[in-house]
Amino acid sequence: MAARLIAAGYGLSVWNRTVAKTAPLAALGAEVVADKKAVAHCSTVFTMVSTTDDLKAILFAADGLLGTEARPQRIVDMSSISDAGSAEIRETLTASGVAYLSAPVSGNAKVAKAGKLLVVASGSKADYDAIQPLLGAMARAVTYVGEGERARVWKIAHNTMFGVMTQTLCEVTLLAEKAGIPRHLFLEAMNQSVLGSMFTRYKSPALVNLDFTTTFTPKLLLKDMELGLAAARAHGVVMPTASTARDGLLALSHQYPGDIDFSVLLVELARAAGMKLVPENVAVSDGLA
Template sequence: MTQKIGFVGLGAMGLPMATDLLAAGYHLMVYNRTASKAEPLIAKGAHRADRAGDVAHPGGIVVSMLADDASVKALVTGEDALAERIAPDGIHVSMSTVSPATTRELAAYHAMRGSVMVAAPVFGRPIQAQAKQLRVCVSGPADAKAKVRPIIDAMGQEVFDFGDNPGAANVVKLAGNFMIAAALEAMGEAVAMMRKSGVDPAAALEMLAKTIFAAPVYQGYGPIIAHGVFTPAGFRLPLGLKDIELVLQTAGAAHAPMPTASLLRDRFISAIARGRSDLDWSAIALGAADDAGLKESR
């Protein structure tokens, strides 16, 4: 396999994802704002670009894994001009968690310049990315999705197609992140109640995660919350706040009330105000302990 791919964004998720592509035999041209983060990939044969736009070539494929809407917009429409650089017929695979409105806007921008955008946000933490166990939601033009499918398969274990609407995969991603955050809050409240009642929350959540809540979210986050160990952060609190704010924006545009999302937003803001920005986003569970007058268990 000799296909050349551009990859922009080598953070906690992007680095292992790009590593998976190298392992699958793809040739990578990579860019990250902090250049040193590319070193592990360079050592394995990737090439480093001096600017994000330099990873692109006409008719090529570029994968981006960036932090927020502004970063993706800047890549596509700013000085890096990705939409123009990959035209004609190049494909931008946007794997970032951004708003569906941003994806629709950028997909239209790509189309006007002769290129294509496929939305492909992922579910999973860095450890799943390292193990090629991500679950990927995709939406966009069918022929483009088919062309990039082998690339996406090289980074994940399952792909779920949500049709031609460019923003559909982002709606699903935001819905999933909202449901995860709601589970974190529920576990935090339950742990606070159990601690104040003299019950071992670790034992209780272990039992519940094996029985009526036998799902990865409870099995993965239950021990973290029960033991109060929120470092190292797989997904930091400010990123959680960003996603919940995107959920509320999307819900507002759809006239769909989400009162639980409003509560979660306040939890994230409170946690950040308390100096917890460097903790994993599951640390919103500490809000229930704060309300109950409990000291942090970590």
Template structure:
């Protein structure tokens, strides 16, 4: 696990917080909270990872989400999917059971808007606030504390969590009511899917034409074709390197959320549906854990 990047922390009063889920995103995010001076208790399904985090950052670890949440003013979560989220939130050992009225639950998982609304209702029934807050920026953004966070919930709950969450974010924005954060993250993934496919086709075309594609990228990145994907993934795509960043398996999980929501709300997303199938091709090539820029592999 890479060490978290160095950054300046604004002076925010120390808060008792819990962080549930210490994967490639959650581990450094919780670390930034500890480095910002907050009193952090962590929970992870694999207890060894929680012990490793506590040893590195000096916080506490707990054996269940409920025990991690006990005494916390804010509980942050970042797990895998809807079912994982329910398992750490609901039930006798879930985080909600450990929270007192007036506290706050913040979910950074990329999940469905339906589960966000479900958990919002469960939290409200216990007089606990809830904010769905999926993130963009990948592992590097988490390590360097510069994530973009899209939030759904009430203005009051958002205002309470933002000063604390800015320990690992460069942008933390309220989009709308419960579920709006997850819907905004779906918009983000639709954009990325189309951009990466276009970039893959452009690089493959240029290589077939015999062009020096790194030189071409230098030129066109100064013009209208410029994008984050081009500047951060274009050159590694030319070099056939895909061993970093956001994995294909994770992208397909996210795109399945997009396609389910589109079927529900009637939106037409034909390019997204096609790119999802292209990612299925990459999985068949053995690229489940390759970075999402590996779409170009199916064009070679």
């Protein structure tokens, strides 16, 4: 995402908790800073971390971004965090004179590199209009959904569906395979049907070849589904299908707590069906070229 901003001609100062991750951006011309406070001079600061607590620490801890007299004009957070936590952050930033936009994304690192992210934003319309060109440089599409934390609710709903779709896609793929249809043939036809989507296409290579190189871990997807169910409780919405998928994901996160892709769910569901899977070693398009 940062590389796409550089390619679009924007000047960047970058900071990462893991310094080595900034090396490719330095090679592209970004200024790498050792102290996050050093980006406070930027008019717009983008943040993207794993949890609400991570974001609060980066912004408000003693060594945080706002621990200096310098203030960015606005902070745009692109993390997947709770709407309640985001509202607390908005309140604190507003009191500090810093505007705040929520702008979570749909898409993993490979999608981002291909320029096919979707960004959904909420907050002040004036601030959104000011940074829309920046968001547009990162993504294939950008949607403004209104004031406050509406973008957080959108992302929570999106990733809840993500968990449900993963469960369903793995289940039906195994059904077809146990009935004698090779995974690559089943998914090839599925991807050409009315039910095919960008999601089914880009997960097909992983399911066909059992390549579980990490794009999103079971633990992180579980976190997002928990946020989705919490939001459902808060708004009085019944979500029985999501609840069932969440329980399966909880078990998966215990089996695979580390750095592995959530699509490893296929292996666990196969074991429950008495199946032992092997990679098919077939080239499958992920639709991102």
